[in-house]
Amino acid sequence: MLIALEMIGLVAFAGSGALAAVQARLDLFGVVVVGLTTALGGGIIRDVLLGLTPPTTLRTWPYLAVSAATALLVFFFHPQVARLRRAVLLADALGLGVFATAGTSTALHAGAPVYTACLIGMTTGIGGGAVRDLLLREIPLVLRKEIYAVAALAGCVLVGVGHLLRLPAGLVITAAAVTTVAIRVLALWRRWNAPVAKGTPPSSFS
Amino acid sequence: MLIALEMIGLVAFAGSGALAAVQARLDLFGVVVVGLTTALGGGIIRDVLLGLTPPTTLRTWPYLAVSAATALLVFFFHPQVARLRRAVLLADALGLGVFATAGTSTALHAGAPVYTACLIGMTTGIGGGAVRDLLLREIPLVLRKEIYAVAALAGCVLVGVGHLLRLPAGLVITAAAVTTVAIRVLALWRRWNAPVAKGTPPSSFS
Amino acid sequence: MLIALEMIGLVAFAGSGALAAVQARLDLFGVVVVGLTTALGGGIIRDVLLGLTPPTTLRTWPYLAVSAATALLVFFFHPQVARLRRAVLLADALGLGVFATAGTSTALHAGAPVYTACLIGMTTGIGGGAVRDLLLREIPLVLRKEIYAVAALAGCVLVGVGHLLRLPAGLVITAAAVTTVAIRVLALWRRWNAPVAKGTPPSSFS
Numbered sequence: 001m002l003i004a005l006e007m008i009g010l011v012a013f014a015g016s017g018a019l020a021a022v023q024a025r026l027d028l029f030g031v032v033v034v035g036l037t038t039a040l041g042g043g044i045i046r047d048v049l050l051g052l053t054p055p056t057t058l059r060t061w062p063y064l065a066v067s068a069a070t071a072l073l074v075f076f077f078h079p080q081v082a083r084l085r086r087a088v089l090l091a092d093a094l095g096l097g098v099f100a101t102a103g104t105s106t107a108l109h110a111g112a113p114v115y116t117a118c119l120i121g122m123t124t125g126i127g128g129g130a131v132r133d134l135l136l137r138e139i140p141l142v143l144r145k146e147i148y149a150v151a152a153l154a155g156c157v158l159v160g161v162g163h164l165l166r167l168p169a170g171l172v173i174t175a176a177a178v179t180t181v182a183i184r185v186l187a188l189w190r191r192w193n194a195p196v197a198k199g200t201p202p203s204s205f206s
Numbered sequence: 207m208l209i210a211l212e213m214i215g216l217v218a219f220a221g222s223g224a225l226a227a228v229q230a231r232l233d234l235f236g237v238v239v240v241g242l243t244t245a246l247g248g249g250i251i252r253d254v255l256l257g258l259t260p261p262t263t264l265r266t267w268p269y270l271a272v273s274a275a276t277a278l279l280v281f282f283f284h285p286q287v288a289r290l291r292r293a294v295l296l297a298d299a300l301g302l303g304v305f306a307t308a309g310t311s312t313a314l315h316a317g318a319p320v321y322t323a324c325l326i327g328m329t330t331g332i333g334g335g336a337v338r339d340l341l342l343r344e345i346p347l348v349l350r351k352e353i354y355a356v357a358a359l360a361g362c363v364l365v366g367v368g369h370l371l372r373l374p375a376g377l378v379i380t381a382a383a384v385t386t387v388a389i390r391v392l393a394l395w396r397r398w399n400a401p402v403a404k405g406t407p408p409s410s411f412s
Numbered sequence: 413m414l415i416a417l418e419m420i421g422l423v424a425f426a427g428s429g430a431l432a433a434v435q436a437r438l439d440l441f442g443v444v445v446v447g448l449t450t451a452l453g454g455g456i457i458r459d460v461l462l463g464l465t466p467p468t469t470l471r472t473w474p475y476l477a478v479s480a481a482t483a484l485l486v487f488f489f490h491p492q493v494a495r496l497r498r499a500v501l502l503a504d505a506l507g508l509g510v511f512a513t514a515g516t517s518t519a520l521h522a523g524a525p526v527y528t529a530c531l532i533g534m535t536t537g538i539g540g541g542a543v544r545d546l547l548l549r550e551i552p553l554v555l556r557k558e559i560y561a562v563a564a565l566a567g568c569v570l571v572g573v574g575h576l577l578r579l580p581a582g583l584v585i586t587a588a589a590v591t592t593v594a595i596r597v598l599a600l601w602r603r604w605n606a607p608v609a610k611g612t613p614p615s616s617f618s
Contacts, residue, residue: 021349022403025402026345026349026402027349027399027400027401027402028400028401028402028403029355029356029400030349030400031403033349033355034349048255048460048465049456049460049466049467049470050465051257051463051466053254053255053256054255054256054257054313054316054318054322054326058255058318058322058326059319059322061319064321064325075403076403078403079405110466112466112470112471113471113473115473115476116470116471119476120466120470130547134546135340135345137345137549138549139436139438139547139548139549140547142442143433143438143439143441143442143445143446143547147441149441149445150441194439194442195439195440196438196439196440197434197440197443197487197488197490199490199491227555228609230551231608232551232608233606233607233608234607234608234609235555235559235561235562235606236555236606237609239554239555239561240555254460257463259461259462259463260461260462260463260519260522260524260528261461264461264524264528264531264532265524265525265528267525267527270531281609284609285611341542341546341551341552341555342551343549343551
């Protein structure tokens with residue numbers, strides 16, 4: 001079941017990357033590269049931080065095939081995909097939940113302390129999207145928009161707490177992923193945003 | 207001979223990075239840093255992904271010296287270099303071919319599966335230029351322009367196939383590098399571009 | 413004492429990242445993430461290049477706590493912080509000196525050759541700020557402004573020379589850090605800039 005969820009997450013992330021690349025008028029190859037990078041980027045960063053090389057995502061061909069196929073589909077059918085706005089956002093939330101919590105679990109297995117594992121898990125969840133935005137010359141969405149990384153962090157912390165309490169891992173990861181998805185979906189639905197600093201921003205000083 | 211080709215590639219990549227930095231009005235130091243990053247970046251990414259630390263490119267002083275000297279020359283003689291447009295593009299194609307195929311071979315020797323090695327080799331070839339464009343706040347050229355990464359990938363796949371067929375490595379790498387260079391030069395000459403998605407791009411949805 | 417200096421550096425870097433994020437109108441969470449990334453980014457890059465995983469900065473909770481608390485303070489009190497312009501720049505120079513020289517020392521202990529250690533030390537000093545600027549879609553300041561990376565490099569080279577001469581490490585690092593800070597402060601005070609290339613920059617050729 002975790003694998004099925006991971007595949008949903010890969011599809012969602014590859015699709016969001018490919019759609020953003022189509023909007024930036026990239027060519028076929030650029031769309032596939034950005035799709036792959038968005039889908040696999042979080043896992044690559046996680047494995048590099050944990051010293052698991054070469055990264056699992058680059059060693060698992062179904063991950064590559066599913067991500068590339070999704071990007072190709074988006075390239076040819078992007079108007080239809082863009083119309084599925086809600087489905088894409090929901091799938092993206094699913095992917096965020098699965099990647100963040102599974103990333104935390106991977107880091108714990110690799111021997112990282114709990115708070116380190118939470119940070120690495122959060123990075124796994126949000127990393128792909130951040131790389132996508134950097135490649136397309138945007139300030140990463142995760143830094144600007146509705147509750148996103150906090151939703152990921154909440155799931156990661158639950159996995160960490162479950163690990164400390166020695167609860168069964170499968171159960172904990174599932175509950176944590178559901179929590180992340182729920183927070184993210186509620187934030188989208190209710191348009192929750194984190195506060196912005198008050199006052200005129202100071203002029204640049206550096 | 208491989209070393210001679212690698213040096214040509216380093217010079218070409220360092221030169222392209224330095225020239226772009228001069229155009230962005232960076233100062234002397236910025237020009238050298240961008241030149242070094244462009245020349246060495248692909249190899250650094252390759253070694254980090256393979257867990258070969260510290261990265262070979264940072265441990266090989268001739269690489270550093272050649273790249274830095276190239277960037278300095280470009281800083282002082284950039285009008286003459288810019289006039290050598292064709293020579294620079296040809297050298298860049300050579301560098302792409304050498305780095306991508308040698309990167310694939312390095313990854314295979316480090317024990318990566320064939321498709322992983324191809325991806326890492328392609329990343330080695332295109333990574334330096336992508337970092338250059340990110341530093342200078344451009345959407346990476348490799349995502350936007352004539353057949354570039356596909357040329358690299360073609361060479362990487364040839365190296366992978368040669369590895370599976372147990373052909374002699376030196377021969378395979380040479381043939382693969384020639385293939386990459388040929389595709390890239392033809393793409394430049396004939397202005398081959400990958401297709402762009404049809405239809406109005408959907409408005410941003412995220 | 414090194415730890416006290418490192419804390420000052422973390423506070424300065426976290427503060428500069430958070431302030432830049434407030435100016436870019438990021439929300440509370442974005443401000444904390446950019447602050448953390450700026451403070452910890454150089455050390456993370458250093459450890460990934462040296463194969464020390466998971467990175468020390470992610471495994472040392474006081475680093476995380478101090479950096480996050482600084483970013484939060486800046487979020488709420490940014491007008492006051494922006495008024496402390498000189499103090500912030502001085503603290504940033506301190507951080508640069510400490511991180512660059514301690515980074516060189518870490519790389520030497522990990523067995524890197526001297527020139528490799530110098531490059532990795534310089535990257536440790538300037539890496540966090542470069543990541544901050546990339547996230548906020550700026551050409552990294554270090555590539556554009558007064559003597560900055562050269563100041564870091566000077567300290568790194570001193571650490572490397574001291575290592576070759578087998579001088580006592582604590583003494584060498586202190587002298588090297590002071591050198592870096594002095595060069596940086598002088599450059600700010602005297603507005604030293606590295607030269608820019610002469611002549612009209614050539615039009616883009618790629």
